[in-house]
């Protein structure tokens with residue numbers, strides 16, 4: 001093996017990823033006195049978080065003072081179909097308000113209430129208006145705030161660098177190896193703690209709302225380093241992605257449209273969501289169009305709702321499956337979606353509250369949403385599954401390795417509520433940074449093991465030296481089409497089994513592709529490497545989907561269409577890797593702590609009483 | 619106009635710096651494509667190592683700036699139907715990297731200068747106690763600036779930088795927007811005018827409005843950000859009454 005040159009670096013804490021979670025973690029680590037670096041595949045401020053639209057959930061109680069951490073905790077658990085880690089849901093609900101207020105003090109300028117404090121909007125599954133927001137570009141606001149704060153905390157930023165390998169010494173993680181995307185050079189980092197904040201995996205599907213970065217790098221790095229993943233079968237298909245023209249298929253239409261009163265219609269002009277209220281939510285959504293219109297009128301004028309919300313605001317899994325069913329029944333829109341209408345709100349309100357949606361449709365589809373309906377359909381949006389972490393410290397099952405943000409798991413269970421990701425990033429980003437720094441305090445800088453570094457570099461360089469092979473772009477397109485067809489929103493046993501075989505074949509093809517020989521900013525080379533993670537992570541999702549023989553939240557089996565509360569309602573799938581092979585086992589959920597059960601009961605009683613007051617339970 | 623099935627030629631910058639050349643590609647188009655889709659198609663079908671920077675493909679991250687037929691635009695928000703319509707029949711569509719920045723490779727440039735300038739700008743400094751209060755109108759004035767997606771198309775277009783390369787003396791329109799955003803933040807207490815005048819060289823701007831014209835976020839950079847900053851500088855440094863007022867009250871002048 002010929003030796004490649006590389007540059008060595010030494011830090012207390014390395015954060016991989018510069019989205020909301022990574023930046024918040026790095027700020028915290030630096031504030032605790034740790035020498036901290038951030039490594040990111042893109043430039044600063046470009047991470048996926050920048051795309052988030054609707055808002056950030058926190059029970060500030062500004063828009064409705066009946067809100068509290070308890071209601072947020074309840075809503076998160078219920079939305080998760082009770083598979084969420086209740087400790088994380090508790091921490092999240094309690095700490096989110098402070099994290100949002102802190103962002104404001106770092107310069108975030110959220111929309112205001114008439115009383116001059118942070119305004120909050122309604123979103124699916126949230127009992128009260130809870131999402132702090134800036135029009136429909138909340139993610140931009142949050143990432144820019146953290147970026148503008150982060151650059152003054154003495155953090156070193158390695159932008160356009162991709163981490164490909166975690167260094168280990170025995171059981172613990174001791175650093176990482178990365179390549180520079182611009183020059184194609186190599187870097188080895190010694191670190192006492194490493195924080196994964198690499199975001200999600202949704203690029204594994206053709207129709208997705210994610211950026212190119214969403215190739216599941218962190219999930220794969222964790223698997224390769226011996227950490228465990230959980231909940232990988234739960235992929236959130238957001239109900240409203242653009243469906244036309246083909247080149248924009250999948251681009252997100254924020255749930256904020258429905259939060260602002262958007263109505264879903266089928267091709268027969270029916271508000272079909274009234275027919276899809278699941279038993280679990282029966283009684284807390286409007287029964288009639290009139291009731292739902294009144295709710296919209298009340299909340300958009302800043303009053304407290306006195307009636308129940310429209311069924312369009314059911315949780316995402318429910319709405320996505322409803323659209324899917326309407327299309328299957330032959331009542332879809334011309335390009336295979338449903339119609340979403342916000343035009344009744346008028347152009348001024350739309351331009352103020354949903355400006356980027358207005359421009360997105362105008363510029364990309366030639367549709368004026370203040371006059372015409374949008375065509376929307378499900379798009380792969382978020383992965384609830386991810387690296388298993390300790391709820392308090394965010395440390396994974398491998399010492400020295402932490403994870404936060406979308407790459408981590410536990411908070412969202414079978415289904416994430418909209419707005420609960422941005423809050424997840426700042427709550428658990430901070431915790432991960434804090435505990436990573438704490439751990440670093442008691443350790444000496446680990447030595448860099450040259451043999452591991454050279455092995456990692458050899459793996460990276462190999463595709464450039466193959467001389468011939470397929471274009472990685474082709475494999476990428478085909479593999480995503482396969483996942484879309486066989487591990488999509490509705491799954492069945494035989495398709496999932498086929499997907500397992502297909503993924504093996506795709507991985508073999510990926511290991512033989514040829515992206516050319518150039519090391520400098522060679523997009524094909526980067527893709528050739530990403531394909532390997534995508535194959536492993538897709539396999540984790542497929543195995544978990546195959547194993548869970550029931551339907552729940554973001555996982556729907558055609559052959560097992562109902563939830564199985566007795567078994568699967570009590571069990572999680574855990575995936576890990578041994579000698580290059582993925583393994584899976586089930587683990588029983590731990591019963592919810594007594595005082596939290598009481599909290600859930602208290603909130604349930606409150607919601608029931610309210611629903612009866614507002615419209616009478618069915 | 620339906621583009622489906624149409625064969626379209628492109629001339630795309632290939633290579634590094636002075637050694638870069640225009641290379642021709644032909645691909646088949648589909649309905650509703652944007653320029654970035656075409657670049658991806660070239661990558662996936664013909665040229666895997668073609669360098670292009672992008673992230674969101676939705677006009678939200680500001681990564682994919684380039685000069686398309688000589689006009690600086692976001693590749694992901696430029697529809698092929700428009701570009702085909704503006705290109706004379708039989709001529710290839712030209713895609714080049716931004717000209718004002720050092721070339722990295724193909725369509726990618728080195729925009730790090732913008733980040734270096736940003737690093738020198740002090741962050742917001744407001745009240746210690748949380749739950750800041752200000753109204754929607756005050757918020758709105760600043761939010762407008764905060765819609766910037768850092769595409770640096772404005773910087774690429776500004777003649778002070780593009781033609782005169784005053785990277786040493788002038789912060790460029792993007793960072794002047796950032797300064798305006800802090801300066802007009804309802805609760806920011808930092809005194810920024812000395813820097814805005816001296817270090818960030820607001821006076822280099824001679825209000826040509828070229829930056830405003832290319833801004834994909836629709837920020838009225840010149841009129842809403844730069845001119846008010848210039849006025850504040852004038853009031854501070856060249857208006858004797860204001861100077862006395864400040865000496866007496868010790869307060870920052872608000873407009």
Ligand SMILES: Cc1cc2nc3c(=O)[nH]c(=O)nc-3n(C[C@H](O)[C@H](O)[C@H](O)COP(=O)(O)OP(=O)(O)OC[C@H]3O[C@@H](n4cnc5c(N)ncnc54)[C@H](O)[C@@H]3O)c2cc1C
Nearest residue numbers: 017018019021041048049054055163199405406419421422
């Ligand atoms: C269109 C859209 C709208 C959304 N709207 C909302 C919303 O309104 N509310 C809400 O709560 N959530 C929303 N979400 C979800 C939310 O935006 C994401 O879940 C969240 O931003 C993820 O943040 P993160 O910090 O975990 O990761 P990201 O922001 O994705 O950052 C990941 C970082 O990791 C880096 N990285 C990845 N791999 C590597 C590697 N190998 N080496 C080095 N660096 C690496 C990337 O470069 C990037 O910097 C939305 C998502 C989408 C797609």
Ligand code: SF4
Nearest residue numbers: 776823824826827829
């Ligand atoms: S208005 Fe000023 S900043 Fe904008 S392009 Fe002209 S000179 Fe440059």
Ligand code: SF4
Nearest residue numbers: 766767769770772833
């Ligand atoms: S001000 Fe406009 S043109 Fe300039 S970087 Fe920001 S978004 Fe781009």
Ligand code: FES
Nearest residue numbers: 674675680682694
């Ligand atoms: S890719 Fe994000 S703006 Fe074009």
